[in-house]
Amino acid sequence: MAVLVLLAIAGLLATGVAGGLRCRAADGRVVVYGASLGISVLLVGVGVAALALPAATLRLPLFLPWIGARFRVDALAGFFLIVVNLGAATASLYGLGYGRHETAPERVLPFYPIFLGGLNLVVVAADAFGFLFAWELMSVASWALVIAHHHDPRNMRAGFLYLVMANLSGLALLLAFGLLAGPAGDYSFAAMAASHAAGGTAALALALALFGAGAKAGLIPLHAWLPEAHPAAPSHVSALMSGVMTKVAIYAFVRIAFDLLGATPWWEAVLVLALGGATAVLGVLYALMQRDLKRLLAYSTVENIGIVFIGLGLALAFRADDDPVGATLALTAALLHVFNHMLFKSLLFMGAGAVQTATGTRDMDQLGGLIHRLRFTSFAVLVGCAAISALPPLNGFVSEWLTFQAILLRPDLPQWGFKVMLPADGALLALAAALAAACFVKAFGITFLGRARSAAAADAVEVDGFMRAAMGGLVALCLLGGILPGVLIDALAPVARTVLGARLPEQLTLPWASIVPVGAARSSYDGLLIFLFVAMATSLTVAAIHRFASHAVRRAPAWDCGFPNPSPVTQYTADSFAQPLRRVFAGSLLGAHEVVTLPPPGDTAPARIEKTLRDPIWEYGYAPVVNGVDRLAGVLNKLQFLTIRRYLSLVFLALIALLLVLALWQ
Amino acid sequence: MILSLLVQGLVQGAEMMLVLVAAPLLTGWVRKVKARLQRRRGASVFQPYRDLRRLLGKEVVLAENASWLFRTAPYMIFSFTWVAASLVPTFATGLIFSWTGDLIAIIALLGAARFLLTLAGMDVGTAFGGIGSSREAMIAALAEPAMLMIIISLAVLAGSSQLSTIAQFMLSPTVGLRVSVALALVAFVIVALAENARIPVDNPATHLELTMVHEAMVLEYSGRHLAMIELASSLKLLLMISAIGCIFVPVGLASSGAGFGGYAIGVATYAVKLAVAGALLGTFESAIAKMRVFRVPNLLGGALMLGLLATLLLFVSRGL
Numbered sequence: 011m012a013v014l015v016l017l018a019i020a021g022l023l024a025t026g027v028a029g030g031l032r033c034r035a036a037d038g039r040v041v042v043y044g045a046s047l048g049i050s051v052l053l054v055g056v057g058v059a060a061l062a063l064p065a066a067t068l069r070l071p072l073f074l075p076w077i078g079a080r081f082r083v084d085a086l087a088g089f090f091l092i093v094v095n096l097g098a099a100t101a102s103l104y105g106l107g108y109g110r111h112e113t114a115p116e117r118v119l120p121f122y123p124i125f126l127g128g129l130n131l132v133v134v135a136a137d138a139f140g141f142l143f144a145w146e147l148m149s150v151a152s153w154a155l156v157i158a159h160h161h162d163p164r165n166m167r168a169g170f171l172y173l174v175m176a177n178l179s180g181l182a183l184l185l186a187f188g189l190l191a192g193p194a195g196d197y198s199f200a201a202m203a204a205s206h207a208a209g210g211t212a213a214l215a216l217a218l219a220l221f222g223a224g225a226k227a228g229l230i231p232l233h234a235w236l237p238e239a240h241p242a243a244p245s246h247v248s249a250l251m252s253g254v255m256t257k258v259a260i261y262a263f264v265r266i267a268f269d270l271l272g273a274t275p276w277w278e279a280v281l282v283l284a285l286g287g288a289t290a291v292l293g294v295l296y297a298l299m300q301r302d303l304k305r306l307l308a309y310s311t312v313e314n315i316g317i318v319f320i321g322l323g324l325a326l327a328f329r330a331d332d333d334p335v336g337a338t339l340a341l342t343a344a345l346l347h348v349f350n351h352m353l354f355k356s357l358l359f360m361g362a363g364a365v366q367t368a369t370g371t372r373d374m375d376q377l378g379g380l381i382h383r384l385r386f387t388s389f390a391v392l393v394g395c396a397a398i399s400a401l402p403p404l405n406g407f408v409s410e411w412l413t414f415q416a417i418l419l420r421p422d423l424p425q426w427g428f429k430v431m432l433p434a435d436g437a438l439l440a441l442a443a444a445l446a447a448a449c450f451v452k453a454f455g456i457t458f459l460g461r462a463r464s465a466a467a468a469d470a471v472e473v474d475g476f477m478r479a480a481m482g483g484l485v486a487l488c489l490l491g492g493i494l495p496g497v498l499i500d501a502l503a504p505v506a507r508t509v510l511g512a513r514l515p516e517q518l519t520l521p522w523a524s525i526v527p528v529g530a531a532r533s534s535y536d537g538l539l540i541f542l543f544v545a546m547a548t549s550l551t552v553a554a555i556h557r558f559a560s561h562a563v564r565r566a567p568a569w570d571c572g573f574p575n576p577s578p579v580t581q582y583t584a585d586s587f588a589q590p591l592r593r594v595f596a597g598s599l600l601g602a603h604e605v606v607t608l609p610p611p612g613d614t615a616p617a618r619i620e621k622t623l624r625d626p627i628w629e630y631g632y633a634p635v636v637n638g639v640d641r642l643a644g645v646l647n648k649l650q651f652l653t654i655r656r657y658l659s660l661v662f663l664a665l666i667a668l669l670l671v672l673a674l675w676q
Numbered sequence: 677m678i679l680s681l682l683v684q685g686l687v688q689g690a691e692m693m694l695v696l697v698a699a700p701l702l703t704g705w706v707r708k709v710k711a712r713l714q715r716r717r718g719a720s721v722f723q724p725y726r727d728l729r730r731l732l733g734k735e736v737v738l739a740e741n742a743s744w745l746f747r748t749a750p751y752m753i754f755s756f757t758w759v760a761a762s763l764v765p766t767f768a769t770g771l772i773f774s775w776t777g778d779l780i781a782i783i784a785l786l787g788a789a790r791f792l793l794t795l796a797g798m799d800v801g802t803a804f805g806g807i808g809s810s811r812e813a814m815i816a817a818l819a820e821p822a823m824l825m826i827i828i829s830l831a832v833l834a835g836s837s838q839l840s841t842i843a844q845f846m847l848s849p850t851v852g853l854r855v856s857v858a859l860a861l862v863a864f865v866i867v868a869l870a871e872n873a874r875i876p877v878d879n880p881a882t883h884l885e886l887t888m889v890h891e892a893m894v895l896e897y898s899g900r901h902l903a904m905i906e907l908a909s910s911l912k913l914l915l916m917i918s919a920i921g922c923i924f925v926p927v928g929l930a931s932s933g934a935g936f937g938g939y940a941i942g943v944a945t946y947a948v949k950l951a952v953a954g955a956l957l958g959t960f961e962s963a964i965a966k967m968r969v970f971r972v973p974n975l976l977g978g979a980l981m982l983g984l985l986a987t988l989l990l991f992v993s994r995g996l
Contacts, residue, residue: 378801381743392745392795401788402781414780414828414837421832421991433828433987437980440824441817447787448813451794455809460801461741524775533837536776540759540785543776547755555732555751555900562735562899569739569896570802582798582806590814594973 012068012081014056015091015134018049022127025049029119039109042119043102046126050099053091053130060088061504073139080198082136085504086269089345090133090261096487097254097352098126100480101246104360107476108246111367117158118244125151125250132258138187138197142180145262149176149226152255155247156239168238175225175235182222183262189215190270199270206272216274219266220282226259228312229319230289231627236312237296241304241372245363248304252311253356257348260318267326268341268509276330280427282323287431287438289316292627294445295595298452299602299623301584303362303372306453307355310398313442314351317413318344320435324416325510327428334512336419339527342502342514343412349498350405350491354397357484361391364477365457368470374453374584379462383470388458390481395450397488400443403541405491408498408525410443411535415527445591452587461578493537496525585621592621600624684772687939691771692762694943695918699761699910700724702917702954709958724910731903739800739896749796750897750904753789757908760785761915765922767942768930769840778837779827779919783820786871786915789908790816797893808892811969815877815889818976819870825983826860826867830923832990833857839919843926855996859986861924866979868916870972872909875961877972880909889969914950917957921949 025045032038060066065084072079083091105122112118128148135141153176157169189211190202207215221232228236240251267274293312300306321344328336364387365380366372381388397404400411417436423429462468472478491498496517503513517525524536555561568574589604596602601624609615652660704721711718738747760782765774777785790812797809831837833856834845845851870877873890880890888895894905922929928945930938967975989996 379741381745381799382741396788396791399787399791400784401791402777402784407781407784411780411784414824418828418831418837421994429991430988433825433984433991436828436987437821437825437984440821443824444787444817444820447791447820448817451791451798451809451813455795455798459743459745459795459799460806530775531836531838531841533778533780533831534775535778535781539773539776540781543759543773544752544755547758548751551751551754551904555904559732559900559903560735564735564737565740566737567740568800568802569737570800570804571895574802578801580803581801582803582810587806587810587813590810590969591817593970594814594818 011056011060011063011066012083012134015053015083015130016068016070016081018053018056019127019130019134021049022046022123022130025123026120026127029123030116033116033119038115038119039112040106042123043105043109046123047099047102047106050095050102050126053095054099056083057088057091057095060091061085061501065508067136073143077137077139077197079140080136080200081134081140082199083134085508086261086264087133089349089502089505090257091130093257093349093352094126094129094133094254097250097257097356098129100356100360100484101250101254103483104249104363104477104480105246107474107480108244108363108367110474112244114158117160118155118247121151121154122247125155125247129250129254129258133261136199138184138191138199138202141262142184142187145183146180148255148258149173149180152243152247152251155243157242158244158247159242162242164238165242168235168242171235172239175232179222179225179259182218182225186215186218186222186266189218190266199265202270207270208272212271212274213278216267216271216278217281219263220285223259223263223266224285224319226262227256227315228289228293229285229315230292230312231631233289233293233312234628234632237305237308240308240311241302245304245359245366248308248363249356249359252308252359253352256311256315257352260315260322260344260348263322264341264345264509267322268329273330274326276327276425277427279323279326279330280425280431282319282326283431283435286316286319286321286323287435289313289319290442291316291438291445292599294442294449295599298445298449298588298591299596299600301374303365303374303453303457304359306374306449307358307362310446310449311351311355313446314347314355314398317410317439317442318347318351320344320439321347321413321416323435324413324432327423327432328420329510331420331423331425333420334510335528336416337510338506338512338514339412339419340416341506341510342499342527343409343416345502345505346412346495346498347409350397350409350488353484353487353491354394354406357390357394357481357488358398360477360481360484361387361394364473364481365470367473367477369464369466371464371466374456376464377457377462377467378460378578378581379458379467380470381458383467384458384472386478387473387481390478390485391458392454393485393488395454397492399447399450401447403489403492403537403544405488405495408492408495408535408537410439412527413439415533418533419528445595448591452584456582456584456587460581463578463581493541494523495535495537496520496523499525499527596623599626601626681772687768688762688771688773691766691768692758695761695766695911695914696758698950699907699914700728702914702950703910705951705954706913706958706961709955710962713959713962724906728903728907731906732900734899736899736901742800742896746796746799746896747901749792749799750901750908753792753796754904754908754911756785756789756792757911757915760789761911761918763839764915764918765840765843765929766918767928767946768934768939769843769922770931771840774840775838779831779839779842780824780837782839782915782919783823783827786912787816787820789912793893793905796897800896802896804888804892804895808889808895811889812893815870815972815976818973818980819867822863822976822980822983823867823871825980825987826863829856829860829983829986829990832987833994839922843922843929844931846923846926847929856986856989857924859982859989861920863979863982863986864920864924866975866982868920870976870979872913872916874957876964876967876975879966917950917953918946921946921953925949
């Protein structure tokens with residue numbers, strides 16, 4: 011099985027080379043995306059098989075000669091192979107259509123399959139060297155894709171920021187593995203897991219893993235690069251970066267925290283819970299303030315990563331208190347949200363790409379009325395918006411519901427940190443869910459509903475079959491995941507058994523496909539019945555009303571209290587929709603400020619409203635570092651303009667200093 | 677076995693029809709109480725039924741650029757609300773489908789209805805629709821977390837988020853007087869007022885455009901579509917009152933498998949609860965003024981804090 015995965019990855023890398031050679035040919039797009047699609051579908055199958063089969067290992071004489079390269083496909087890797095390759099398969103299918111409009115295919119086609127190869131290699135690597143190699147391969151390939159459209163200076167800036175953060179993330183993981191390997195320096199995961207580091211080493215390793223994985227996943231305050239870099243890439247790559255690459259970062263955290271490390275101190279679980287809750291709420295607040303559709307989606311990814319980290323923090327908390335049942339429930343909720351978020355975030359980025367293809371803009375205030383022009387895309391995006399807003403009977407609700415059940419499970423944890431943090435995270439999660447619904451009402455309502463705000467939106471044409479097929483597949487999966495969640499929960503049982511040694515009760519044997527995570531008296535949810543009830547109630551009502559009541563329809567101008575204004579400018583815009591929420595929430599958190607200038611009576615000048623937003627995390631977290639590095643560089647810069655005598659004396663002083671160190675060392 | 681399943685199915689069906697039939701009556705009753713308090717005779721309590729029949733018989737006047745979403749949303753809103761309302765125990769607990777969703781799922785179903793309603797408000801592209809949707813989003817962003825905090829506090833107390841189990845726990849003598857339950861009740865009432873667009877958050881009878889929230893969203897609706905939306909908001913009011921009744925005043929609730937007599941007592945007490953709650957609501961609305969829209973976050977933020985406080989108390993000590 012591991013051989014199969016490695017062959018597939020080799021195939022992806024070869025496709026990358028082929029893409030480099032044939033990128034200017036007419037069939038380059040078909041070759042690259044077609045091959046990626048085929049290989050991804052194959053790897054989804056391998057992932058499903060890995061959930062059922064025992065772990066497979068493989069050792070190859072690659073990389074460093076005295077270490078070799080180890081690969082392992084266990085249930086955890088299998089689950090993430092499914093996540094990665096399901097996202098990759100739909101993105102490749104979408105790319106078959108989307109790539110037609112690519113202006114610079116030579117900057118996309120070679121790197122796309124290599125990016126996919128890197129993503130897969132991270133998941134199956136089983137030693138620190140292979141893991142970090144794959145991690146950097148993934149980072150570099152995606153960096154190349156982010157700056158594919160390098161003529162826009164904002165994209166170059168996004169690429170630079172991304173590169174800096176990716177390096178920091180890699181460095182933190184390198185140090186974490188160094189700690190885990192210990193003085194003996196055995197870098198295979200098997201040896202690290204067997205040594206089960208504990209105490210201070212484990213605490214430090216977990217903190218480094220949280221930094222490394224969190225920076226890649228977009229955990230606040232390490233998220234600053236994400237909303238710049240994800241929207242800059244072509245849309246199917248944005249879907250992969252938001253939907254899949256952040257999930258690979260979650261994989262890194264789960265692998266280190268639950269598989270390689272033993273028990274960790276309870277206060278670190280509190281730290282993870284606090285960061286997760288803050289990320290969820292701040293991420294969605296940032297998202298709510300955006301008017302660029304893809305930036306909004308990128309910030310919403312930050313929010314969902316927060317939700318996943320709340321689940322992971324709960325699992326750490328329960329594990330610190332020796333409660334395998336609770337830890338299993340929380341980990342299952344987090345991983346289910348990983349899977350669900352991959353589905354709907356890919357779908358939404360593809361929808362944004364379709365809007366961009368059809369209208370040439372992502373600025374919501376230039377759009378509107380697309381529901382009449384892009385009929386299928388608007389339906390697909392509507393489903394995606396409902397799913398990400400955690401509405402039943404779709405899949406997003408199930409994972410958030412499970413996370414709530416995990417919060418409710420153990421109000422009697424002894425540590426005071428949990429007594430405060432668990433209810434607080436419940437409130438933050440609830441707030442994030444409600445704000446997400448507002449955010450996606452805004453995203454869908456401004457983009458697709460109302461009247462067109464520009465000529466481009468009024469003349470938009472529906473996108474081609476490949477793109478619609480990719481979105482349609484994801485819509486079906488979002489619905490299926492919502493009405494048959496038991497299948498997914500049962501599929502996650504081997505994963506939980508691998509890393510925690512326990513599993514949730516079997517769900518598929520329950521009647522009517524309901525899910526009962528802990529016990530029937532505690533809580534149950536039945537997506538299938540909810541779906542059937544709503545569908546039946548709707549169709550019965552429609553049938554009854556059209557049979558017994560009037561079914562006459564007359565089209566007329568909009569009523570609007572008697573004063574309809576024909577100009578589409580009078581509609582609510584993205585900023586005006588968010589205004590009440592900005593006033594309530596963002597005033598203190600994001601420094602939102604409005605200045606209204608009214609001309610004096612008699613003056614015919616227009617009234618103006620100006621809004622300002624600040625990003626306190628950038629201002630207080632990043633800007634001082636950037637300025638400090640700048641200042642240091644300015645000081646060191648003087649060293650470039652010395653005379654030869656000064657250089658010689660500097661060399662001499664350095665030599666003496668080193669000799670002194672050597673002398674004092676002994 | 678089959679017979680008992682049949683009976684249980686019948687009881688569940690009867691409950692679904694009961695909420696549907698009782699909802700407009702409750703709305704009429706609240707209006708009647710308010711009219712009497714204003715020393716008017718007011719319309720008959722059956723007036724909402726007549727309004728619905730009249731609306732159903734009229735043609736729909738659809739705005740020229742209304743999309744399919746605008747036309748399908750009223751039916752979806754109605755059925756989401758109806759399914760949510762039939763999951764709340766009204767006169768009996770442990771009905772055959774009561775395990776389909778817990779209290780979190782019921783609130784999420786209402787959230788789905790609201791999601792569609794806010795979208796429908798934006799569909800025609802008028803300024804009033806936008807103002808209504810954007811304010812509704814603000815109210816929901818505070819009311820929903822407050823509601824979830826209440827649910828978490830109740831679920832921690834009862835060890836379950838199923839409404840039937842919570843009601844049975846509240847009936848048991850172990851409950852006693854608790855600070856957390858009192859806080860949750862106050863918060864629940866505030867949230868219920870906001871969710872149903874009642875005074876002081878919104879005015880269901882307003883015709884002054886700038887104060888409207890709910891009415892602004894549905895301004896473009898007419899005919900059978902409007903009838904569906906009106907019926908859905910009546911159902912939502914009934915749902916909230918039933919939930920308050922079943923959690924905080926669970927007296928008279930028939931347990932599963934109660935005989936005909938038990939169900940009859942359940943229905944009778946349920947009717948009394950609705951009448952009392954409707955009268956209280958009418959009195960409260962007559963005695964208080966509507967708030968400015970940007971005062972509402974203070975009120976709802978207060979409810980959120982009360983819910984959080986109730987939960988925190990329970991996490992510190994289960995006895996509070």
